[in-house]
Structures are given as C-alpha cells and as structure tokens.
Amino acid sequence: MFDVQHWLVSLPPIAVYLLVAGVIGVESMGVPLPGEIVLVSSALLAATGVVEPEWVATAAATGAIIGDSVGYAVGRRGGRPLLARLGRRFPRHLGPAQLARAEQSFARYGVWAVFFGRFVALLRILAGPLAGALHVPYRRFLLANAAGGLVWAFGTTYLLFTVGRAAEHWLKDISWAGLVLAVLAGLASTWWLRRRAHRFEAAEPAADAADAEPVRVGDER
Template sequence: MSLEFFSLETIQELAHQYGYWAVFLGILLENAGIPLPGETITLVGGFLAGSGELNYPWVLVVAIAGAVLGDNCGYWIGRYAGWPFLLRLGGFFRISESQLDQAKTQFSQNAAKAVFLGRFVALLRIFAGPLAGIARMPYFQFLLCNTAGAAIWATVMVTLAFLVGHLIPLDELVAWVAKFAALALLLVVAWILVPIWMESRRHKPDNL
C-alpha cells in the first residue's frame, strides 16, 4: 500500500532529479512506518543504474542504509509509543485487547523470521519495525535480522531491476513484484489468523 500521488512516473521524476537521496529517503521513510512505495523506489533506482544514470554499488548502499535506518526508527517508535496507539486502533476496529495480545504473542514467537523475511511482504515491510518494538524483541537480535534482511532484500530488488529493466518495461516489473508481495501478505495473514481462529473455536463450548 502506498500513497496514490506517488505514481511510477512521479517516482522516476524524483529519482532523476535527486538521485541517490530519493532512493535513500524514500526507503528510510517507508521502513520507519510511513506508507511510501519503497519497493518501487528501489526498483527505479536499480533501473536507473542499469541505464547508466546511477551507479549500481551506490544504489545498493543507499538502499540498504535507508532500509536499516528506517526500520531502526520504526523499532524505537513501536517500543516507546506503539502499544497505546495499537490499542486505540484496535478499539476503532472493535478488536479486543486480548486479541491484540494474542497477535502480539504470535508475532513475538516468530519476530526474527518476520523482521528478516518481512521485507518481501506487502505492508509487513512497513510495520515490521514498529511491531518488533511493540513485541519487545531484543534490540541486538532485531538489529542483526534487520541488517541481514535489508541487505538481501535490497540486493534482490536493485539487481533484478538492473538486469531485467532492459528486457521488460519497468511498470510491468513493478506490477509483478507487487503481486508477489501481495500474495506473500495473504499467506502471512492466514498464518497469523488461522491459529487464532482455531484457538477460539477450541475454547468455544459445543452447541449440542
């Protein structure tokens, strides 16, 4: 999910104008919890590197740096201010505190995997840092998983656009990557919600 006025054309124009800063700040803000299209920004950076406008190693460096720093900001925001906000948000959607506690426990049990692999999942890339802070994931464990995940994600996205950008249109590449991320999101949602639903069914008295 991203802000609608950040179309692919707008992102390309910003990347043309501001180069590495556009890539760095876009990814940093998304990973800090702001719903910007960081994935698209990374692909555009790799595409421009493939066309010779930007330098591939520098695009990779700023993408990794933006992802790591952004997620660190999100982590500390979640740790100190995230749970009260989540409770208010849950109340708005009529989700009880016990249900949120259960979801937090589910996340805590798999926090390392969520932070490491979450970058390839739509929305989770935005919220993994704040959620890790809310779940009180040990910071050094978070930092290790965050850095490793950022390095792999950025390398895959930048290299993919760098190599494939000349073979297929950039908008098609962005669409394919977005579909993969959305599918991954559906799998993650099912992985979280199905155990909660089964647990609630197990404690529900039988209607005889």
Template sequence: MEMLGAVDRFGYAGVATIVFVESFGIPAPGETAIIAAAAYAGRGHFNIFAVAVTAFLAAAVGDSVGYWIGRRGGRPLLTRFGRYVRLTPPRLEKFEAFMTRHGPKMVVVARFVEGLRQFNGVVAGTTRMPFPRFLLWNVLGAALWVGCWSTVGYFAGNHLEEITTTISRYLVVAIAAAVVLLLAYIWNRRRRRRAKI
C-alpha cells in the first residue's frame, strides 16, 4: 500500500497535513492516511492514541479553516476557484441546498462521504451556519470519522486492503439508507403539518 510508505516516512506530521488540507477543500487521501497510520500503530510503529488525536485535531481545525474561508470569501470565491478542486457551480448549489435544509446533520454525515467531506466546512461558512453550532457538529463528525477509520486500520493487520474495500462499500450503503430514512421522515412530518392546516 503506497500510503503506508508515505506515512512511515513523514509520521504523525504527514497524517496531520494530509487530513488538514483535505478538510478545507483540497482533494487529498485523508481517510487512507488515517487507516495507514493506524495499521502501522497495529504493528507497533506508532501509538494508536497519538494517531487518532492527531487526525482528529487536523480534521476539526481543517474544517474550521474551511468554514472561515466560506464565511469570509462567500459564494463568489467558491464560484471563481471551485472548479480547481472539482467544486462546480451545480455541485455547489446541491451542497448549499442540503446544508440549508439539514445543516448540523449534514456536517456529521458529510465526513463519511467522499466529495462532501472536502467542502463541508466551506459550504457551512458560505450558508452562514452559526459557527458555535458548526463547531459542535464538526467536532462530533470528526471524532466519529477518525474513530471509525483508526479502529479499522489498527485491527486490520495484513488484510487492510480487503477490509477497507468492504467497509467502504457497506458504509456507502448504510449512509444512503440513513439519508433515505431521514428524507422520508422529513417528508412525512411536512405532510402531517399540511394535513393539520
């Protein structure tokens, strides 16, 4: 696994840098870096708690930087430079619509979705979600995300690639099911409100 070599060379600083830059909008393999570092910890090269804390802080701070980029620069900044990091205007509109409707829940769920994860903070800032609320849910999402992938990497042993592929596949299914259930719940609630009027 190529990432294992990079993590072995740069250690905790490498993990922190990769996760940090990914969290404020630059496409980088943050998830893979956490899994690789945790796998090394499982083999005795790193301390698993240090890996988890490093990745957690990098994720939470990176997303917060993204939030302030979105808050200060706003939509014009994203429209102008978004294409360089695969954030096209149609994709931005979808993110903004989701964030406006489901704000805090999206901050947590986006952590586990490739593409959403990178622009989570930026879009939250652009849509002017209050920072204390964003920070609370951002910290929760970062803790769950880092905890999940650190655990996977640590216990994976020599089956690291098989396990991450399987978990990624089922995680996407689980998240999709959760989103469908959430939307069904919201639709049902609105229908009941209209029936009462």
C-alpha cells in the first residue's frame, strides 16, 4: 500500500480522483481489484494536503454506485453462467465456495447484504453481479447500494483524513508513525463489520444442520 501511495503522489489531483473512481468502479462490477487499498492511500494523501478529501470520497462513492449498477445489469443479463465463468477466471476470489457464501448472505439478509457487503471484500466484488443474477428488484438494490457506497466512501475517507491530520499535528517529527497509525485506524473501521460477517457465515452451516436434523421424542439411549 505504501508503494501505491508513493505512486499516487506523482499524479495530478484530477488523475487521483479518476483513478479512485475507476478502480473501485471496476471492482464493483465483479473484477477483483484493490479498490480499498486505493481509497485508503488516497485518503491518507488528503491528510497531507495533496488532494481534497471531499473529492476522494465523492469519486469513491460514484465509482461504487455506478460500478455496482453495471455489475447488476451484467449479472441480470448473464445469470449464473456468468458467475460460473467469473469463478473459473478468478478461482481464488470468485470460486464456488466464495459464491456459495455470498449466496447464503443474500438469502439470509436480502438487500442488507448489499449494504454491509460494501465493507466486506468478497461481497464488495460480488454484490452487483449476484444481485442481478438472483433478480433482486433494482429499486431495492439501488437504495442499499447507494447507502452502502456513500457510508463506506465518506466514512473511510474522513476517518483516515481526520486521524491522519491529528497524527501529523502530534507526530510531526515521526511522520512514518503517523502514517502507520492512520492505516491501523482505517483497518479498524471495517474490522467489526468483517468479524460479524464471518460469524454469520460460520453460524449458517450449524443452523442449517440443526434445521435439517429430525426431532425425536423419547429416543434416548
């Protein structure tokens, strides 16, 4: 991520905004790209004054909403065969096991999976195409998609921007420490949501097994 940030410093601000929107947009269409890394790096640049935080957040939210909507349209047109092809092309990120977990999240949480999926790497990539393939009503999808994209983009950007500015003020002589502190704060901002998502995924097989097991009364040995 530090290499990404050093590379972004060499770009003019408008190019940084376009890059943020482009990478996050393509990632949201269903292509595994480091969208979160680009957003975190750009938010840290905003804390140093290289770019403006409101434009970083706006670019990220725009890319997320448009990318998810394009992914939705592609998924609705291509259906499950498209998801299968993506799984063969990106088996590490979109293989059968990952697709099954994403489908379980949609089945259990509905459009809330789209909202919270913006904070989880797997669902951030699959939310649009999967919602389209499962024929989730577009209005409900767009509402959850826009809300999740705005909260994720502006929340992540301004959290890192605020922590980065505070770190720069208090740690002027140790700039690397301020950077590390800001990075840790950004990672912590999504830790709770990811932990909850993993707990839900772990609980689903046990719940399904309990539902499938017949209840026997008086059968004690």
